[in-house]
Amino acid sequence: MSERTDYAVMAQELAAGTLQSEGFTHRAHLGVAYEILSRHEVFEGMAVYARGLRRLTEAAGVPEKFNATVTLAFLSLTAERMAARDYPDTEAFLHGNPDLLQPGILGRYYPAGALGSDLARAVPVLMPHNAGGADDGQRGV
Numbered sequence: 001m002s003e004r005t006d007y008a009v010m011a012q013e014l015a016a017g018t019l020q021s022e023g024f025t026h027r028a029h030l031g032v033a034y035e036i037l038s039r040h041e042v043f044e045g046m047a048v049y050a051r052g053l054r055r056l057t058e059a060a061g062v063p064e065k066f067n068a069t070v071t072l073a074f075l076s077l078t079a080e081r082m083a084a085r086d087y088p089d090t091e092a093f094l095h096g097n098p099d100l101l102q103p104g105i106l107g108r109y110y111p112a113g114a115l116g117s118d119l120a121r122a123v124p125v126l127m128p129h130n131a132g133g134a135d136d137g138q139r140g141v
Contacts, residue, residue, distance in 0.1 A: 007031035007090045011039075014052035021060040029053075030100055031090045033078045046075045069120035073106055 004010060004023050011032045013019035037045040050071050057066040077100060078093075087093040099105055106115060110125075119125060 004028060005031070005091075007035045011035035014056065015048050017052065017055045017059070019052070019056055021056055021062075024056070027094065027101055030074065030078065030097075031094060033075055034082070034087075034090045034093045037075070037079050037082060042079050045079075046072065049075060064121070067115065067121045068123050069110075069125045070106065070115055072124035072126075073109065074100070077105075 002023075003025055005028075007028070010019055010024075010028060014032055015036070033049055036049045039045070040048055050068070053071060054063075054066045057063050081097050081100070082093070085096065087096060094101065114120060114125065117125075
């Protein structure tokens, strides 16, 4: 099976809960993220994508593959890159951000093992514990 590149269609399928997991590569994840974030306000786009991805993993019988932290991290990086530069389409975005396609990119932001925790799978972990130094006791807003 060849890799799908009809990212706009895949984005619609993900949102509708009809996307099949076969062939949904890392590149396709990013292409679909770009499409969804192009069409929605950033927080709404993140919600649409995350709901669709969770539903996809459940339908595929692998709900444990959904990782809230990885999902939010890639959506945040995608949105940040989109805000910094105007891309004419998904392929231009993917071509202009080859680092996002590399394995281990999130290692720049998270220490080894942090992304595989049960907590990281369940909720977005924005700052690994003690990543910024001493705990100043400040929690919340």
